[in-house]
Amino acid sequence: MTFSLVARCAETGQFGVAISSSSPAVAARCAFARAGVGAVASQNVTDPRLGPAALDLMAKGAGAEEAVAQVRASGAFMDYRQVLAVDAQGGTAIHSGPNSLGIWTQAIGRDVVSAGNLLANDGVPAAIVAGFEQATGALGDRLIAAMQAGMAAGGEAGPVHSAGLLIVDRESWPYAELRCDWIDDGCPIKAIARAWEVYQPQAADYVTRALNPSAAPSYGVPGDE
Template identity: 75%
Template sequence: MTFSLVARCAETGMFGLAISSSSPAVAARCSYARAGVGAVASQNVTDPTLGPRALDLMQGGMSAPEAISQIQSEGKFIEYRQVLAIDTQGRTAIHSGPNSLGIWTQSEGRDVASGGNLLANDGVPDAIVAGFMNSTGHIGDRLIAAMRAGLAAGGEAGPVHSAGMQIVDHVSWPVADLRCDWTEECPIGAIATAWEIYKPQLDAYIQRALDPREAPSYGVPGDD
């Protein structure tokens, strides 16, 4: 019921992931990223413990392939799970259990990995990876381009209703965490619109947290 990608910007070291599904609030259950460590998408009959566990393993020194191998050995009902990971070196790994739903497949490229289940066709992850690798600019722009490429390639077998995009940089919290938890329209389009608005303000929100004395105002009520 889901297609996603995890990715790394080789120039900045930022990690990001984007995800969409016919299920509600997919990003709240499936998206995990940690600055200086990596990004993980845990999906398909989701076990929300697997994302943080994979990040802990990578933070402890494992590569993405090693972390996914450990997840495969210790995860409960792992045959139902689909887990994607990327690490600080841009290494990727994917576990897709044989009980993943519908048409399920995966794809990996330089600094990016994609996987999905209940897909319209088995070419969707390849299209997502190509969409990321062939795009330029901020990692957020590239994540959006990749998800749009996956949607154009067929996306999920049915309509998608939720989506999310998370980006981490040099601070301990996500510098962008945009979600559309339910819509009858296109949730990827909703995230893209939110990103257009949020992107110019991203650095200011970081500055407000680190030292609000130097942060600019955006003229909203109560914002001095």
């Protein structure tokens, strides 16, 4: 019911997750990232505990491969889970249990890994990785391009209704966390792409507002001087 990617920007050190599903609010349960540590997606009969567990292991020095191996060994019902991870060195790892739903597969590239289940075909994750590697610009641009490539390759077997984009940079809070938790008509990935288009030019300014409000620009809204 889901396809996603986790990725690292080698230039900036940012980490990101982009994900879409036929289920509601997929990013709320499945997307995890921590500045300076890595990014994880936990999907397919989701256990939201797995993402923070893998990030905790990476924060203590484990690479993505070791973290996923430990989560696989200690987690419950792992035959039903997919877990994707990228670490601070760009190392990647993935676990896909044999009870993943429908057509399920995975693909790994440089600083990026993608997986999905209940897919229209087994080429979708490879298309997502290729889309990420061929795209240019900010990490968010590349994540969006990757998801659009996945949709163009067939996406999920049925319609998708939710999507999310999560990016972390240097601070403990997300640099960007954009979600479309449910849409009846249209494409939630397009909704996220539009939200990123609006948010990206202001993203750094919101960090400045948090760290030093006196240096933050005004946007001309009531009460904003």
